[in-house]
Amino acid sequence: TDKSKLPYAVNSKCEKVELPTGTNLKSPVWSWNGWDPLEEVIVGRAEGAFCPPFEKEIQVNSYGDNFEFMKKQASKPFPKEIVNKAITEIAEFCRILEAEGITVKQPDIIDWSVPYKTPDFASTGLYAAMPRDIWMVVGDEIIEAPMCWRSRFFEYRAYRALMKDYFKRGAKWTSAPRPQMSQELYDNDYPIGDLDKRYEMANNGKFLTTEFEPVFDTADFIRAGTDIFVQRSQVTNDFGIEWVRSHLAPKGIKVHKLNFTDPHAMHIDTTFNILGPGLVLTHPERPCHELDMIKKAGWTILTAPKPLCPPDHPLWFSSRWLSANVVMLDPHRVCVQKTETTTAAMFESFGLKAIPIDIRHANTLGGGFHCWTCDIRRRGTLESYF
Ligand code: ABU
Secondary structure, three states: OOHHHOOOOOOOOOEEOOOOOOOOOOOOOEEOEOOOOEEEEEEOEOOOOEOOOOOHHHHOOOOOOHHHHHHHHOOOEOOHHHHHHHHHHHHHHHHHHHHOOOEEEOOOOOOOOOOEEOOOOEEOOOOEOOHHHHEEEEEOEEEEOOOOOHHHOOHHHHHHHHHHHHHHOOOEEEEOOOOOOOHHHEOOOOOOOOHHHHHHHHHOOOOOEOOOOOOOOHHHEEEEOOEEEEEOOOOOOHHHHHHHHHHHHHHOOEEEEEOEOOOOOOOHHHOEEEEEOOEEEEOOOOOEOOHHHHHHOOOEEEEOOOOOOOOOOOOOOOOHHHHHOOEEEEOOEEEEEOOOHHHHHHHHHOOOEEEEEOOHHHHHOOOOOOOOEEEEEEOOOOEEOO
């Protein structure tokens, strides 16, 4: 990264490093961080979104009033009027990206209502709205996550056509070990309704998932060249973090675990969203226990302003802080929810160009711009910022 070309000053290092042995320079998949100029992206789909059975893993991430909604709606399609609005918003988001010269791909449309049964559990599906949760690109490789929600077990099927195509054209295809998701993966005594206890447990790194087998959502990882940051969460366990760490170690990629005070922890990208070389957006109500380490490395730390999303706007699996779940088109431009004007103003005051796009009803399905996308190709190379 040429620091002199950035719209903001950064003190962290930006050092080019040698590519790992065997890296395919001709791969159609190529991305080492979340801010190099975006050339190709996957955008999720709201089509067919189906409300999963009201299992424990759904209960722990159903905030406030949505708890009762998710219980009532369980095993039924999500309300059509919201899903249809989300489909329209996402089509417009794709059109805006394409107008910027970015190639947009989408997963297949799948019927998520079909019941399935394995030797360990039975469920129905959810959606293919959040590619960030299931795929992570590290250089020329796609890593497919072993997600711990039973309703997401077959989500990879919506992405298989894309995966096969990228592989045939030179990308590396890695599928983490499929989880069994038997009862042993979930702590039966987890105090779902006791938020104080949950805070205490989160501070001690304890969540609903046990260490029975490796599980992770790739959205719990955030990439910065040779360094990738991850949180232990309701959906990512230490076994899963260890799997990724050992898988990426031969490439010289270091995985750093960060801890946050967050009893709902699920996906790092609203809590600690890296926007540029040595530039991170943090959540004021989810303090990072290792922030000193980040500060010492010379990183610039921005604090997300309070969200403006009205409290009565339905948000099925997330908090209102999706305002911070932004995605970079390059180090200068950031996609921001149109109505989150204070967040946009904060970026603008920092020299970034905020691109206002309305995905408010797409937010209802549980994600912001970062969740709804997975970078496939960004122009740039492997660097060290830490
Ligand atoms: N998957 C997005 C999580 C949003 C939140 O942390 O509130």
